[in-house]
Amino acid sequence: GDSVTQMEGPVTLSEEAFLTINCTYTATGYPSLFWYVQYPGEGLQLLLKATKADDKGSNKGFEATYRKETTSFHLEKGSVQVSDSAVYFCALIPTGGGNKLTFGTGTQLKVEL
Amino acid sequence: GAVVSQHPSRVICKSGTSVKIECRSLDFQATTMFWYRQFPKQSLMLMATSNEGSKATYEQGVEKDKFLINHASLTLSTLTVTSAHPEDSSFYICSARERGTFFGPGTRLTVL
Numbered sequence: 001g002d003s004v005t006q007m008e009g010p011v012t013l014s015e016e017a018f019l020t021i022n023c024t025y026t027a028t029g030y031p032s033l034f035w036y037v038q039y040p041g042e043g044l045q046l047l048l049k050a051t052k053a054d055d056k057g058s059n060k061g062f063e064a065t066y067r068k069e070t071t072s073f074h075l076e077k078g079s080v081q082v083s084d085s086a087v088y089f090c091a092l093i094p095t096g097g098g099n100k101l102t103f104g105t106g107t108q109l110k111v112e113l
Numbered sequence: 114g115a116v117v118s119q120h121p122s123r124v125i126c127k128s129g130t131s132v133k134i135e136c137r138s139l140d141f142q143a144t145t146m147f148w149y150r151q152f153p154k155q156s157l158m159l160m161a162t163s164n165e166g167s168k169a170t171y172e173q174g175v176e177k178d179k180f181l182i183n184h185a186s187l188t189l190s191t192l193t194v195t196s197a198h199p200e201d202s203s204f205y206i207c208s209a210r211e212r213g214t215f216f217g218p219g220t221r222l223t224v225l
Contacts, residue, residue: 044216099145099210105156
């Protein structure tokens with residue numbers, strides 16, 4: 001079945017460091033891909049998405065490019081801030097899959113001064 | 114953006130009791146809501162899809178008699194964990210769809 005694999009955390013970075021959180025997926029066709037963020041004590045929020053190959057989703061300085069050839073959707077940010085500390089979830093909706101999101105296990109990011 | 118609330122945010126109960134969790138869409142109507150369960154350091158697992166005015170659709174392996182879902186109105190879905198046991202302790206999250214999927218803040222259930 002469809003699945004999403006994320007790098008294990010926690011990832012600890014210093015402020016202004018470069019961030020990459022890897023995400024790969026297994027699905028047929030062309031799923032829609034998402035990154036969600038969960039700040040402490042809050043619900044998940046959509047961070048960015050991409051719905052077709054080579055699309056780049058971006059928001060709040062974060063970017064991810066839909067790579068069909070490597071079935072990947074890695075999350076990147078050039079300079080992280082302490083306020084970016086959260087858990088990041090990669091997710092997909094399969095082709096024709098309606099509203100059902102399949103999530104990765106989440107990656108906790110800790111940014112220190 | 115659309116707001117989804119959950120109540121309560123935390124609940125502690127004794128083994129054998131039932132617990133009801135509410136999920137509300139505050140500023141939009143949601144014909145479909147979703148219930149997820151999140152274990153520590155694990156992914157969100159979809160439990161069921163809640164449809165207003167009809168029976169919920171449960172994912173494989175989820176006991177529908179244990180996790181009762183009622184979607185009584187376009188803004189409210191409830192999840193009742195019946196005869197809760199310690200292994201039901203988890204973080205339960207709902208979401209509702211309205212030109213995008215919006216998540217509630219979650220409910221932490223602890224069964225003693």
